[in-house]
Amino acid sequence: MADPHTPDSHPLLRKLGRYARLSAAERQAITSLLRREAAFPEHTDLVRQGQMLTKAAIIREGWAIRYRTLRDGRRQIMNFLLPGDMFDLCAFLLTASDHSIAALTPCKISFVPVSSITDLFRRWPRVGAALWKSALQEEAMLRERILSLGRRSARERAAHLLYELWVRLGIVGLRNGGDFDLPLTQADLADALGLTPVHVSRTLRYLRQQGLIGMSNRHVTILRPREEGQYGEFGRDYLHLTPIRDPVAPPVGHA
Amino acid sequence: MADPHTPDSHPLLRKLGRYARLSAAERQAITSLLRREAAFPEHTDLVRQGQMLTKAAIIREGWAIRYRTLRDGRRQIMNFLLPGDMFDLCAFLLTASDHSIAALTPCKISFVPVSSITDLFRRWPRVGAALWKSALQEEAMLRERILSLGRRSARERAAHLLYELWVRLGIVGLRNGGDFDLPLTQADLADALGLTPVHVSRTLRYLRQQGLIGMSNRHVTILRPREEGQYGEFGRDYLHLTPIRDPVAPPVGHA
DNA sequence: CGGAAGGTTGAGCCCCATCAATTATTGTGG
DNA sequence: CCACAATAATTGATGGGGCTCAACCTTCCG
Numbered sequence: 001m002a003d004p005h006t007p008d009s010h011p012l013l014r015k016l017g018r019y020a021r022l023s024a025a026e027r028q029a030i031t032s033l034l035r036r037e038a039a040f041p042e043h044t045d046l047v048r049q050g051q052m053l054t055k056a057a058i059i060r061e062g063w064a065i066r067y068r069t070l071r072d073g074r075r076q077i078m079n080f081l082l083p084g085d086m087f088d089l090c091a092f093l094l095t096a097s098d099h100s101i102a103a104l105t106p107c108k109i110s111f112v113p114v115s116s117i118t119d120l121f122r123r124w125p126r127v128g129a130a131l132w133k134s135a136l137q138e139e140a141m142l143r144e145r146i147l148s149l150g151r152r153s154a155r156e157r158a159a160h161l162l163y164e165l166w167v168r169l170g171i172v173g174l175r176n177g178g179d180f181d182l183p184l185t186q187a188d189l190a191d192a193l194g195l196t197p198v199h200v201s202r203t204l205r206y207l208r209q210q211g212l213i214g215m216s217n218r219h220v221t222i223l224r225p226r227e228e229g230q231y232g233e234f235g236r237d238y239l240h241l242t243p244i245r246d247p248v249a250p251p252v253g254h255a
Numbered sequence: 256m257a258d259p260h261t262p263d264s265h266p267l268l269r270k271l272g273r274y275a276r277l278s279a280a281e282r283q284a285i286t287s288l289l290r291r292e293a294a295f296p297e298h299t300d301l302v303r304q305g306q307m308l309t310k311a312a313i314i315r316e317g318w319a320i321r322y323r324t325l326r327d328g329r330r331q332i333m334n335f336l337l338p339g340d341m342f343d344l345c346a347f348l349l350t351a352s353d354h355s356i357a358a359l360t361p362c363k364i365s366f367v368p369v370s371s372i373t374d375l376f377r378r379w380p381r382v383g384a385a386l387w388k389s390a391l392q393e394e395a396m397l398r399e400r401i402l403s404l405g406r407r408s409a410r411e412r413a414a415h416l417l418y419e420l421w422v423r424l425g426i427v428g429l430r431n432g433g434d435f436d437l438p439l440t441q442a443d444l445a446d447a448l449g450l451t452p453v454h455v456s457r458t459l460r461y462l463r464q465q466g467l468i469g470m471s472n473r474h475v476t477i478l479r480p481r482e483e484g485q486y487g488e489f490g491r492d493y494l495h496l497t498p499i500r501d502p503v504a505p506p507v508g509h510a
Numbered sequence: 511c512g513g514a515a516g517g518t519t520g521a522g523c524c525c526c527a528t529c530a531a532t533t534a535t536t537g538t539g540g
Numbered sequence: 541c542c543a544c545a546a547t548a549a550t551t552g553a554t555g556g557g558g559c560t561c562a563a564c565c566t567t568c569c570g
Contacts, residue, residue, distance in 0.1 A: 150449030194405030
Protein backbone atom coordinates (compact mmCIF):
# COMPACT_ATOMS: atom_id res chain seq x y z
CA MET A 1 0.00 0.00 0.00
CA ALA A 2 1.03 3.58 -0.52
CA ASP A 3 2.09 5.56 2.43
CA PRO A 4 0.23 8.81 2.00
CA HIS A 5 2.09 10.32 4.91
CA THR A 6 5.49 10.32 3.31
CA PRO A 7 5.71 13.48 1.24
CA ASP A 8 7.13 13.02 -2.22
CA SER A 9 6.84 9.31 -1.98
CA HIS A 10 4.26 9.29 -4.74
CA PRO A 11 5.38 9.88 -8.32
CA LEU A 12 2.26 11.96 -8.96
CA LEU A 13 3.56 14.53 -6.51
CA ARG A 14 6.88 14.63 -8.29
CA LYS A 15 5.22 15.11 -11.61
CA LEU A 16 2.80 17.81 -10.54
CA GLY A 17 5.51 19.50 -8.53
CA ARG A 18 7.25 20.22 -11.79
CA TYR A 19 4.30 22.28 -12.98
CA ALA A 20 3.67 24.32 -9.86
CA ARG A 21 5.39 24.80 -6.55
CA LEU A 22 2.80 23.16 -4.35
CA SER A 23 1.97 24.26 -0.83
CA ALA A 24 1.74 21.76 1.96
CA ALA A 25 -2.04 22.00 1.82
CA GLU A 26 -2.08 21.37 -1.90
CA ARG A 27 0.18 18.40 -1.50
CA GLN A 28 -2.11 17.09 1.19
CA ALA A 29 -5.11 17.51 -1.11
CA ILE A 30 -3.39 15.40 -3.74
CA THR A 31 -2.32 12.82 -1.22
CA SER A 32 -5.89 12.43 -0.05
CA LEU A 33 -6.72 11.00 -3.48
CA LEU A 34 -4.24 8.21 -2.99
CA ARG A 35 -5.85 6.32 -0.17
CA ARG A 36 -7.51 3.36 -1.82
CA GLU A 37 -4.75 1.55 -3.54
CA ALA A 38 -5.01 -1.87 -5.16
CA ALA A 39 -2.39 -4.21 -6.61
CA PHE A 40 -2.77 -5.98 -9.94
CA PRO A 41 -0.68 -8.78 -11.37
CA GLU A 42 0.97 -8.39 -14.75
CA HIS A 43 -1.10 -8.79 -17.89
CA THR A 44 -4.33 -7.83 -16.19
CA ASP A 45 -6.92 -5.86 -18.10
CA LEU A 46 -7.72 -2.79 -16.05
CA VAL A 47 -10.28 -1.28 -18.41
CA ARG A 48 -11.91 -2.97 -21.37
CA GLN A 49 -13.07 -1.19 -24.48
CA GLY A 50 -16.77 -0.43 -24.18
CA GLN A 51 -16.78 -0.50 -20.40
CA MET A 52 -18.46 2.38 -18.60
CA LEU A 53 -15.99 4.49 -16.67
CA THR A 54 -16.80 5.20 -13.07
CA LYS A 55 -13.53 6.15 -11.44
CA ALA A 56 -10.30 7.83 -12.30
CA ALA A 57 -7.06 6.03 -11.56
CA ILE A 58 -3.51 6.94 -10.58
CA ILE A 59 -0.54 4.64 -10.98
CA ARG A 60 2.05 4.51 -8.23
CA GLU A 61 4.05 1.54 -9.37
CA GLY A 62 4.34 -0.51 -12.54
CA TRP A 63 3.79 -0.03 -16.27
CA ALA A 64 0.47 -0.12 -18.09
CA ILE A 65 -0.60 0.43 -21.68
CA ARG A 66 -3.50 1.91 -23.58
CA TYR A 67 -4.21 -0.27 -26.58
CA ARG A 68 -6.71 -1.32 -29.18
CA THR A 69 -6.93 -4.42 -31.31
CA LEU A 70 -8.44 -5.27 -34.67
CA ARG A 71 -10.55 -8.37 -35.11
CA ASP A 72 -7.76 -10.45 -36.59
CA GLY A 73 -5.60 -9.80 -33.53
CA ARG A 74 -3.44 -6.93 -34.73
CA ARG A 75 -2.73 -4.81 -31.66
CA GLN A 76 -1.61 -1.21 -31.40
CA ILE A 77 -0.31 0.31 -28.20
CA MET A 78 -1.25 3.98 -28.09
CA ASN A 79 0.65 4.96 -25.03
CA PHE A 80 2.59 3.73 -22.07
CA LEU A 81 1.33 4.65 -18.63
CA LEU A 82 4.09 5.07 -16.06
CA PRO A 83 4.10 5.71 -12.33
CA GLY A 84 2.58 9.12 -11.72
CA ASP A 85 0.28 8.87 -14.72
CA MET A 86 -3.48 9.00 -14.41
CA PHE A 87 -6.14 7.50 -16.61
CA ASP A 88 -9.89 7.80 -17.02
CA LEU A 89 -9.75 11.31 -15.68
CA CYS A 90 -12.77 12.09 -17.84
CA ALA A 91 -14.90 9.50 -16.10
CA PHE A 92 -16.97 12.47 -14.94
CA LEU A 93 -18.57 12.46 -18.38
CA LEU A 94 -19.89 8.98 -17.72
CA THR A 95 -18.80 7.69 -21.06
CA ALA A 96 -17.81 4.26 -22.25
CA SER A 97 -14.12 3.73 -22.83
CA ASP A 98 -13.10 3.58 -26.47
CA HIS A 99 -9.95 1.60 -25.77
CA SER A 100 -8.53 -0.90 -23.31
CA ILE A 101 -5.95 -0.51 -20.59
CA ALA A 102 -3.81 -3.34 -19.33
CA ALA A 103 -1.10 -3.75 -16.71
CA LEU A 104 2.14 -4.84 -18.36
CA THR A 105 3.88 -5.42 -15.08
CA PRO A 106 2.50 -5.83 -11.57
CA CYS A 107 0.92 -2.47 -10.76
CA LYS A 108 -0.20 -0.52 -7.74
CA ILE A 109 -3.03 1.81 -8.57
CA SER A 110 -5.29 4.18 -6.66
CA PHE A 111 -8.87 4.53 -7.78
CA VAL A 112 -10.54 7.84 -7.19
CA PRO A 113 -14.27 8.52 -7.29
CA VAL A 114 -15.34 11.21 -9.70
CA SER A 115 -16.60 13.41 -6.90
CA SER A 116 -13.15 13.60 -5.32
CA ILE A 117 -11.74 14.81 -8.60
CA THR A 118 -14.31 17.52 -9.12
CA ASP A 119 -13.90 18.56 -5.50
CA LEU A 120 -10.18 18.82 -5.97
CA PHE A 121 -10.61 21.01 -9.01
CA ARG A 122 -13.00 23.32 -7.22
CA ARG A 123 -11.03 23.71 -4.03
CA TRP A 124 -7.49 23.64 -5.39
CA PRO A 125 -7.43 25.37 -8.74
CA ARG A 126 -3.64 25.39 -8.97
CA VAL A 127 -3.58 21.64 -8.53
CA GLY A 128 -6.32 21.40 -11.10
CA ALA A 129 -4.24 23.39 -13.54
CA ALA A 130 -1.37 20.98 -13.03
CA LEU A 131 -3.67 18.04 -13.72
CA TRP A 132 -4.92 19.66 -16.92
CA LYS A 133 -1.40 20.30 -17.96
CA SER A 134 -0.55 16.66 -17.59
CA ALA A 135 -3.64 15.79 -19.64
CA LEU A 136 -2.44 18.22 -22.28
CA GLN A 137 0.92 16.48 -22.23
CA GLU A 138 -0.69 13.15 -22.84
CA GLU A 139 -2.60 14.42 -25.82
CA ALA A 140 0.61 15.90 -27.21
CA MET A 141 2.29 12.52 -26.84
CA LEU A 142 -0.47 10.99 -28.94
CA ARG A 143 0.21 13.54 -31.67
CA GLU A 144 3.91 12.84 -31.50
CA ARG A 145 3.21 9.15 -31.93
CA ILE A 146 1.13 9.94 -35.00
CA LEU A 147 4.08 11.80 -36.45
CA SER A 148 6.32 8.85 -35.67
CA LEU A 149 4.07 6.22 -37.18
CA GLY A 150 3.27 8.27 -40.24
CA ARG A 151 6.57 9.84 -41.13
CA ARG A 152 9.50 8.41 -39.19
CA SER A 153 11.42 5.29 -40.23
CA ALA A 154 11.54 2.27 -37.97
CA ARG A 155 14.94 3.33 -36.66
CA GLU A 156 13.87 6.87 -35.96
CA ARG A 157 10.70 5.70 -34.31
CA ALA A 158 12.47 3.28 -32.01
CA ALA A 159 15.15 5.76 -31.00
CA HIS A 160 12.55 8.44 -30.39
CA LEU A 161 10.40 6.20 -28.23
CA LEU A 162 13.29 5.05 -26.07
CA TYR A 163 14.46 8.60 -25.59
CA GLU A 164 10.94 9.72 -24.69
CA LEU A 165 10.61 6.97 -22.10
CA TRP A 166 13.97 7.99 -20.66
CA VAL A 167 12.78 11.58 -20.28
CA ARG A 168 9.44 10.60 -18.78
CA LEU A 169 10.98 8.20 -16.31
CA GLY A 170 13.37 10.94 -15.28
CA ILE A 171 10.45 13.16 -14.32
CA VAL A 172 9.29 10.65 -11.76
CA GLY A 173 12.75 9.68 -10.59
CA LEU A 174 12.88 6.26 -12.19
CA ARG A 175 16.07 6.54 -14.13
CA ASN A 176 19.67 6.42 -13.20
CA GLY A 177 21.83 8.63 -15.38
CA GLY A 178 21.34 7.31 -18.88
CA ASP A 179 19.98 4.00 -17.64
CA PHE A 180 16.50 2.74 -17.05
CA ASP A 181 14.60 -0.53 -16.83
CA LEU A 182 12.30 -1.31 -19.71
CA PRO A 183 9.96 -4.11 -18.67
CA LEU A 184 8.75 -4.79 -22.22
CA THR A 185 9.18 -7.67 -24.59
CA GLN A 186 10.15 -6.85 -28.15
CA ALA A 187 6.65 -7.93 -29.12
CA ASP A 188 5.30 -5.13 -26.90
CA LEU A 189 7.68 -2.66 -28.46
CA ALA A 190 6.58 -3.87 -31.88
CA ASP A 191 2.95 -3.15 -31.05
CA ALA A 192 3.86 0.33 -29.95
CA LEU A 193 6.07 1.05 -32.95
CA GLY A 194 3.81 -0.45 -35.60
CA LEU A 195 6.42 -3.05 -36.52
CA THR A 196 6.92 -6.79 -36.24
CA PRO A 197 8.94 -8.26 -33.38
CA VAL A 198 11.54 -9.51 -35.83
CA HIS A 199 12.11 -6.09 -37.23
CA VAL A 200 12.27 -4.57 -33.76
CA SER A 201 15.15 -6.89 -33.01
CA ARG A 202 17.01 -5.79 -36.14
CA THR A 203 16.24 -2.14 -35.50
CA LEU A 204 17.55 -2.24 -31.95
CA ARG A 205 20.67 -3.96 -33.15
CA TYR A 206 21.22 -1.09 -35.55
CA LEU A 207 20.77 1.50 -32.80
CA ARG A 208 23.26 -0.38 -30.66
CA GLN A 209 25.75 -0.48 -33.50
CA GLN A 210 25.31 3.24 -34.03
CA GLY A 211 26.23 3.80 -30.42
CA LEU A 212 22.91 5.46 -29.64
CA ILE A 213 21.67 3.00 -27.07
CA GLY A 214 22.84 0.10 -25.02
CA MET A 215 20.27 -2.56 -24.39
CA SER A 216 20.20 -5.97 -22.78
CA ASN A 217 18.07 -7.83 -20.30
CA ARG A 218 15.28 -5.29 -20.37
CA HIS A 219 17.66 -2.59 -19.37
CA VAL A 220 18.35 0.41 -21.61
CA THR A 221 21.13 2.97 -21.67
CA ILE A 222 20.77 6.22 -23.57
CA LEU A 223 24.36 6.68 -24.66
CA ARG A 224 24.19 10.24 -25.98
CA PRO A 225 21.67 12.00 -23.76
CA ARG A 226 22.88 15.43 -24.85
CA GLU A 227 22.20 14.76 -28.51
CA GLU A 228 18.41 14.71 -28.47
CA GLY A 229 18.20 15.30 -32.17
CA GLN A 230 19.97 12.03 -32.93
CA TYR A 231 17.01 10.17 -31.52
CA GLY A 232 14.57 10.57 -34.39
CA GLU A 233 14.65 14.35 -34.15
CA PHE A 234 13.42 14.22 -30.59
CA GLY A 235 12.39 17.63 -29.28
CA ARG A 236 11.07 17.88 -25.78
CA ASP A 237 8.67 20.72 -26.34
CA TYR A 238 5.74 18.37 -26.70
CA LEU A 239 6.22 17.03 -23.19
CA HIS A 240 5.33 20.46 -21.79
CA LEU A 241 7.75 20.25 -18.92
CA THR A 242 7.80 23.94 -18.08
CA PRO A 243 6.03 25.28 -15.00
CA ILE A 244 2.60 26.85 -15.30
CA ARG A 245 3.16 30.54 -15.73
CA ASP A 246 0.25 32.03 -14.00
CA PRO A 247 -2.40 31.78 -11.32
CA VAL A 248 -5.01 31.17 -14.01
CA ALA A 249 -6.82 28.00 -13.19
CA PRO A 250 -8.47 25.38 -15.21
CA PRO A 251 -11.94 24.09 -15.69
CA VAL A 252 -13.47 22.01 -12.96
CA GLY A 253 -17.16 21.88 -12.50
CA HIS A 254 -19.60 19.97 -10.47
CA ALA A 255 -23.18 18.83 -10.71
CA MET B 256 -19.47 37.35 -40.68
CA ALA B 257 -21.55 34.92 -38.67
CA ASP B 258 -25.05 35.88 -37.83
CA PRO B 259 -25.26 35.07 -34.16
CA HIS B 260 -28.96 35.76 -34.17
CA THR B 261 -29.96 32.87 -36.37
CA PRO B 262 -30.28 29.89 -34.09
CA ASP B 263 -28.73 26.68 -35.36
CA SER B 264 -26.91 28.47 -38.04
CA HIS B 265 -23.60 27.62 -36.42
CA PRO B 266 -22.24 24.09 -36.72
CA LEU B 267 -21.01 24.25 -33.13
CA LEU B 268 -24.62 24.41 -31.98
CA ARG B 269 -25.47 21.37 -34.06
CA LYS B 270 -22.58 19.45 -32.65
CA LEU B 271 -23.16 20.31 -29.01
CA GLY B 272 -26.89 19.81 -29.47
CA ARG B 273 -26.16 16.15 -30.06
CA TYR B 274 -24.66 15.81 -26.61
CA ALA B 275 -27.28 17.66 -24.61
CA ARG B 276 -30.67 19.14 -25.32
CA LEU B 277 -29.78 22.77 -24.89
CA SER B 278 -32.09 25.40 -23.46
CA ALA B 279 -32.54 28.70 -25.22
CA ALA B 280 -30.37 30.34 -22.59
CA GLU B 281 -27.63 27.81 -23.09
CA ARG B 282 -27.77 28.26 -26.81
CA GLN B 283 -27.51 31.96 -26.31
CA ALA B 284 -24.48 31.50 -24.07
CA ILE B 285 -22.75 29.55 -26.80
CA THR B 286 -23.74 32.05 -29.45
CA SER B 287 -22.20 34.84 -27.43
CA LEU B 288 -18.81 33.23 -28.01
CA LEU B 289 -19.20 33.55 -31.74
CA ARG B 290 -19.15 37.31 -32.10
CA ARG B 291 -15.67 38.10 -33.31
CA GLU B 292 -15.29 36.21 -36.50
CA ALA B 293 -12.42 36.54 -38.96
CA ALA B 294 -11.88 35.16 -42.45
CA PHE B 295 -8.65 33.52 -43.60
CA PRO B 296 -7.59 32.59 -47.10
CA GLU B 297 -6.57 29.04 -47.91
CA HIS B 298 -3.14 27.81 -46.89
CA THR B 299 -2.80 30.28 -44.06
CA ASP B 300 -1.01 29.28 -40.90
CA LEU B 301 -3.36 29.95 -38.01
CA VAL B 302 -1.06 28.76 -35.23
CA ARG B 303 2.63 27.99 -35.49
CA GLN B 304 4.46 25.46 -33.43
CA GLY B 305 6.06 27.15 -30.46
CA GLN B 306 3.68 30.08 -30.46
CA MET B 307 2.08 31.04 -27.15
CA LEU B 308 -1.64 30.41 -27.12
CA THR B 309 -3.85 33.25 -26.00
CA LYS B 310 -7.28 32.52 -27.38
CA ALA B 311 -9.46 29.56 -28.20
CA ALA B 312 -10.96 29.31 -31.66
CA ILE B 313 -14.12 27.94 -33.24
CA ILE B 314 -14.48 27.15 -36.93
CA ARG B 315 -17.71 28.03 -38.68
CA GLU B 316 -16.70 27.45 -42.25
CA GLY B 317 -13.81 25.75 -44.03
CA TRP B 318 -11.34 22.98 -43.33
CA ALA B 319 -8.16 23.25 -41.28
CA ILE B 320 -5.47 20.78 -40.20
CA ARG B 321 -3.27 20.13 -37.22
CA TYR B 322 0.15 19.11 -38.46
CA ARG B 323 3.82 18.77 -37.68
CA THR B 324 6.83 18.57 -39.92
CA LEU B 325 10.30 17.11 -39.63
CA ARG B 326 13.32 19.11 -40.65
CA ASP B 327 13.66 17.50 -44.06
CA GLY B 328 10.11 18.50 -44.92
CA ARG B 329 8.20 15.34 -44.13
CA ARG B 330 4.78 16.43 -42.95
CA GLN B 331 2.19 14.57 -40.92
CA ILE B 332 -1.38 15.73 -40.55
CA MET B 333 -2.69 14.72 -37.15
CA ASN B 334 -6.26 15.73 -37.57
CA PHE B 335 -8.72 17.55 -39.75
CA LEU B 336 -10.65 20.41 -38.20
CA LEU B 337 -14.13 20.83 -39.63
CA PRO B 338 -16.85 23.40 -39.12
CA GLY B 339 -18.03 23.19 -35.53
CA ASP B 340 -14.60 22.12 -34.27
CA MET B 341 -12.67 24.13 -31.74
CA PHE B 342 -8.95 24.38 -31.19
CA ASP B 343 -6.63 25.76 -28.54
CA LEU B 344 -9.30 25.24 -25.94
CA CYS B 345 -6.50 24.74 -23.42
CA ALA B 346 -5.11 28.20 -23.99
CA PHE B 347 -6.09 28.85 -20.38
CA LEU B 348 -2.94 27.00 -19.38
CA LEU B 349 -0.87 29.61 -21.20
CA THR B 350 1.27 27.07 -22.91
CA ALA B 351 3.14 27.14 -26.18
CA SER B 352 1.58 25.13 -28.97
CA ASP B 353 3.41 21.91 -29.78
CA HIS B 354 2.09 21.75 -33.33
CA SER B 355 0.88 23.98 -36.12
CA ILE B 356 -2.59 24.63 -37.45
CA ALA B 357 -3.28 25.74 -41.00
CA ALA B 358 -6.35 26.60 -43.04
CA LEU B 359 -6.65 24.21 -45.96
CA THR B 360 -9.53 26.12 -47.52
CA PRO B 361 -10.77 29.64 -46.89
CA CYS B 362 -12.00 29.61 -43.29
CA LYS B 363 -14.25 31.66 -41.05
CA ILE B 364 -13.18 31.41 -37.46
CA SER B 365 -14.25 32.98 -34.18
CA PHE B 366 -11.61 33.73 -31.60
CA VAL B 367 -12.61 33.58 -27.98
CA PRO B 368 -10.70 35.03 -25.07
CA VAL B 369 -9.82 32.58 -22.34
CA SER B 370 -11.95 34.40 -19.83
CA SER B 371 -15.10 33.84 -21.89
CA ILE B 372 -14.41 30.14 -21.92
CA THR B 373 -13.89 29.86 -18.20
CA ASP B 374 -16.99 31.99 -17.62
CA LEU B 375 -18.99 29.71 -19.83
CA PHE B 376 -17.83 26.66 -17.92
CA ARG B 377 -18.73 28.21 -14.60
CA ARG B 378 -22.13 29.53 -15.53
CA TRP B 379 -23.31 26.80 -17.90
CA PRO B 380 -22.02 23.48 -16.65
CA ARG B 381 -24.11 21.45 -19.09
CA VAL B 382 -22.59 23.33 -21.98
CA GLY B 383 -19.19 22.82 -20.41
CA ALA B 384 -19.82 19.09 -20.25
CA ALA B 385 -20.66 19.11 -23.95
CA LEU B 386 -17.42 20.93 -24.70
CA TRP B 387 -15.41 18.44 -22.69
CA LYS B 388 -17.13 15.63 -24.47
CA SER B 389 -16.09 17.05 -27.79
CA ALA B 390 -12.52 17.35 -26.51
CA LEU B 391 -12.72 13.73 -25.43
CA GLN B 392 -13.87 12.86 -28.93
CA GLU B 393 -10.90 14.58 -30.45
CA GLU B 394 -8.48 12.70 -28.27
CA ALA B 395 -10.19 9.46 -29.23
CA MET B 396 -9.76 10.35 -32.89
CA LEU B 397 -6.03 10.73 -32.30
CA ARG B 398 -5.92 7.26 -30.82
CA GLU B 399 -7.86 5.87 -33.73
CA ARG B 400 -5.38 7.42 -36.11
CA ILE B 401 -2.55 5.78 -34.19
CA LEU B 402 -4.25 2.44 -34.68
CA SER B 403 -4.63 3.17 -38.38
CA LEU B 404 -1.06 4.23 -38.95
CA GLY B 405 0.39 1.43 -36.89
CA ARG B 406 -1.73 -1.53 -37.84
CA ARG B 407 -4.01 -0.87 -40.80
CA SER B 408 -2.96 -1.31 -44.42
CA ALA B 409 -3.02 1.65 -46.77
CA ARG B 410 -6.38 0.55 -48.17
CA GLU B 411 -7.93 0.10 -44.76
CA ARG B 412 -6.55 3.42 -43.60
CA ALA B 413 -7.90 5.34 -46.55
CA ALA B 414 -11.33 3.75 -46.37
CA HIS B 415 -11.49 4.34 -42.66
CA LEU B 416 -10.54 7.99 -42.95
CA LEU B 417 -13.08 8.72 -45.66
CA TYR B 418 -15.80 7.00 -43.72
CA GLU B 419 -14.86 8.95 -40.58
CA LEU B 420 -15.00 12.24 -42.43
CA TRP B 421 -18.39 11.28 -43.82
CA VAL B 422 -19.70 10.63 -40.30
CA ARG B 423 -18.21 13.81 -38.89
CA LEU B 424 -19.55 15.96 -41.69
CA GLY B 425 -22.97 14.43 -41.14
CA ILE B 426 -22.93 15.64 -37.54
CA VAL B 427 -22.70 19.23 -38.69
CA GLY B 428 -25.02 18.84 -41.65
CA LEU B 429 -22.37 18.99 -44.35
CA ARG B 430 -23.13 15.83 -46.20
CA ASN B 431 -25.82 14.84 -48.61
CA GLY B 432 -26.74 11.18 -48.33
CA GLY B 433 -23.56 9.30 -49.05
CA ASP B 434 -21.95 12.32 -50.69
CA PHE B 435 -19.66 15.00 -49.42
CA ASP B 436 -17.09 17.47 -50.67
CA LEU B 437 -13.49 16.74 -49.83
CA PRO B 438 -11.42 19.86 -50.44
CA LEU B 439 -8.09 18.04 -50.23
CA THR B 440 -5.41 17.23 -52.72
CA GLN B 441 -4.08 13.71 -52.76
CA ALA B 442 -0.87 15.12 -51.34
CA ASP B 443 -2.87 16.29 -48.32
CA LEU B 444 -4.46 12.88 -47.98
CA ALA B 445 -1.03 11.33 -48.23
CA ASP B 446 0.23 13.44 -45.33
CA ALA B 447 -2.72 12.34 -43.23
CA LEU B 448 -2.44 8.67 -44.14
CA GLY B 449 1.32 8.38 -43.85
CA LEU B 450 1.66 7.52 -47.55
CA THR B 451 3.03 9.09 -50.73
CA PRO B 452 0.71 10.88 -53.13
CA VAL B 453 1.38 8.26 -55.78
CA HIS B 454 0.28 5.47 -53.52
CA VAL B 455 -2.80 7.39 -52.44
CA SER B 456 -3.84 7.52 -56.06
CA ARG B 457 -3.48 3.78 -56.43
CA THR B 458 -5.21 3.10 -53.15
CA LEU B 459 -8.22 5.21 -54.04
CA ARG B 460 -8.45 3.48 -57.39
CA TYR B 461 -8.62 0.19 -55.56
CA LEU B 462 -11.40 1.41 -53.27
CA ARG B 463 -13.33 2.61 -56.30
CA GLN B 464 -12.91 -0.74 -58.00
CA GLN B 465 -14.15 -2.50 -54.87
CA GLY B 466 -17.28 -0.41 -55.00
CA LEU B 467 -16.63 1.10 -51.58
CA ILE B 468 -16.37 4.71 -52.64
CA GLY B 469 -16.97 6.94 -55.61
CA MET B 470 -14.55 9.79 -55.98
CA SER B 471 -13.89 12.48 -58.50
CA ASN B 472 -13.36 16.19 -58.54
CA ARG B 473 -12.89 16.44 -54.80
CA HIS B 474 -16.26 14.91 -54.27
CA VAL B 475 -16.67 11.59 -52.43
CA THR B 476 -19.52 9.11 -52.25
CA ILE B 477 -19.66 6.46 -49.56
CA LEU B 478 -21.30 3.68 -51.53
CA ARG B 479 -22.08 1.27 -48.71
CA PRO B 480 -22.88 3.44 -45.73
CA ARG B 481 -24.57 0.58 -43.90
CA GLU B 482 -21.49 -1.59 -44.01
CA GLU B 483 -19.25 0.31 -41.60
CA GLY B 484 -17.03 -2.68 -41.05
CA GLN B 485 -16.00 -2.73 -44.71
CA TYR B 486 -14.24 0.58 -44.20
CA GLY B 487 -11.16 -0.60 -42.36
CA GLU B 488 -13.21 -2.04 -39.51
CA PHE B 489 -14.69 1.33 -38.79
CA GLY B 490 -16.60 1.39 -35.51
CA ARG B 491 -18.20 4.61 -34.45
CA ASP B 492 -17.83 4.14 -30.71
CA TYR B 493 -14.73 6.29 -30.63
CA LEU B 494 -16.62 9.30 -31.93
CA HIS B 495 -18.67 9.35 -28.71
CA LEU B 496 -21.85 10.45 -30.42
CA THR B 497 -24.21 9.51 -27.63
CA PRO B 498 -25.79 12.17 -25.45
CA ILE B 499 -24.37 12.96 -22.05
CA ARG B 500 -26.24 10.83 -19.57
CA ASP B 501 -26.37 12.96 -16.58
CA PRO B 502 -26.38 16.41 -15.07
CA VAL B 503 -22.83 15.87 -13.87
CA ALA B 504 -20.72 18.69 -15.10
CA PRO B 505 -17.15 19.04 -16.03
CA PRO B 506 -14.18 20.90 -14.79
CA VAL B 507 -13.95 24.58 -15.47
CA GLY B 508 -12.11 26.81 -13.13
CA HIS B 509 -11.03 30.37 -12.94
CA ALA B 510 -8.30 32.39 -11.42
C1' DC C 511 -5.18 29.06 -75.18
C1' DG C 512 -1.29 28.15 -72.48
C1' DG C 513 0.78 27.23 -68.15
C1' DA C 514 0.56 25.34 -63.63
C1' DA C 515 -1.09 22.28 -60.46
C1' DG C 516 -2.94 17.96 -59.58
C1' DG C 517 -3.83 13.12 -60.84
C1' DT C 518 -2.59 8.70 -63.13
C1' DT C 519 0.31 5.09 -64.74
C1' DG C 520 4.57 2.27 -65.29
C1' DA C 521 9.14 0.25 -63.91
C1' DG C 522 12.27 -0.80 -60.44
C1' DC C 523 13.76 -0.85 -55.78
C1' DC C 524 13.86 -0.92 -50.74
C1' DC C 525 12.10 -1.22 -46.21
C1' DC C 526 9.86 -4.03 -43.54
C1' DA C 527 6.85 -8.43 -43.25
C1' DT C 528 6.70 -13.31 -43.31
C1' DC C 529 8.21 -17.86 -42.49
C1' DA C 530 11.28 -20.81 -40.31
C1' DA C 531 15.10 -22.33 -37.66
C1' DT C 532 18.38 -21.51 -33.96
C1' DT C 533 19.95 -19.61 -29.82
C1' DA C 534 19.44 -17.17 -25.38
C1' DT C 535 16.79 -16.45 -21.28
C1' DT C 536 13.50 -17.32 -17.84
C1' DG C 537 10.97 -20.08 -14.88
C1' DT C 538 9.73 -24.51 -12.65
C1' DG C 539 9.84 -28.86 -10.32
C1' DG C 540 12.58 -32.72 -8.90
C1' DC D 541 21.58 -27.35 -8.51
C1' DC D 542 20.24 -29.35 -12.69
C1' DA D 543 16.82 -30.80 -16.27
C1' DC D 544 13.48 -29.34 -18.82
C1' DA D 545 9.97 -26.56 -20.88
C1' DA D 546 8.30 -22.23 -22.16
C1' DT D 547 9.07 -17.75 -23.57
C1' DA D 548 11.87 -14.33 -25.75
C1' DA D 549 15.50 -12.86 -28.86
C1' DT D 550 18.22 -13.46 -32.91
C1' DT D 551 19.42 -14.68 -37.58
C1' DG D 552 18.65 -16.08 -42.47
C1' DA D 553 15.98 -16.39 -46.75
C1' DT D 554 12.36 -14.79 -49.32
C1' DG D 555 8.41 -11.96 -50.57
C1' DG D 556 5.38 -7.95 -50.84
C1' DG D 557 3.46 -3.35 -49.84
C1' DG D 558 4.53 0.95 -50.50
C1' DC D 559 8.34 4.36 -52.16
C1' DT D 560 10.93 6.57 -55.87
C1' DC D 561 11.63 8.41 -60.22
C1' DA D 562 9.75 9.77 -64.38
C1' DA D 563 6.53 10.37 -68.02
C1' DC D 564 2.04 11.47 -69.37
C1' DC D 565 -2.64 13.03 -68.83
C1' DT D 566 -6.34 15.86 -66.93
C1' DT D 567 -8.28 19.78 -64.77
C1' DC D 568 -8.33 24.32 -63.63
C1' DC D 569 -7.84 29.16 -64.27
C1' DG D 570 -6.11 33.53 -65.89
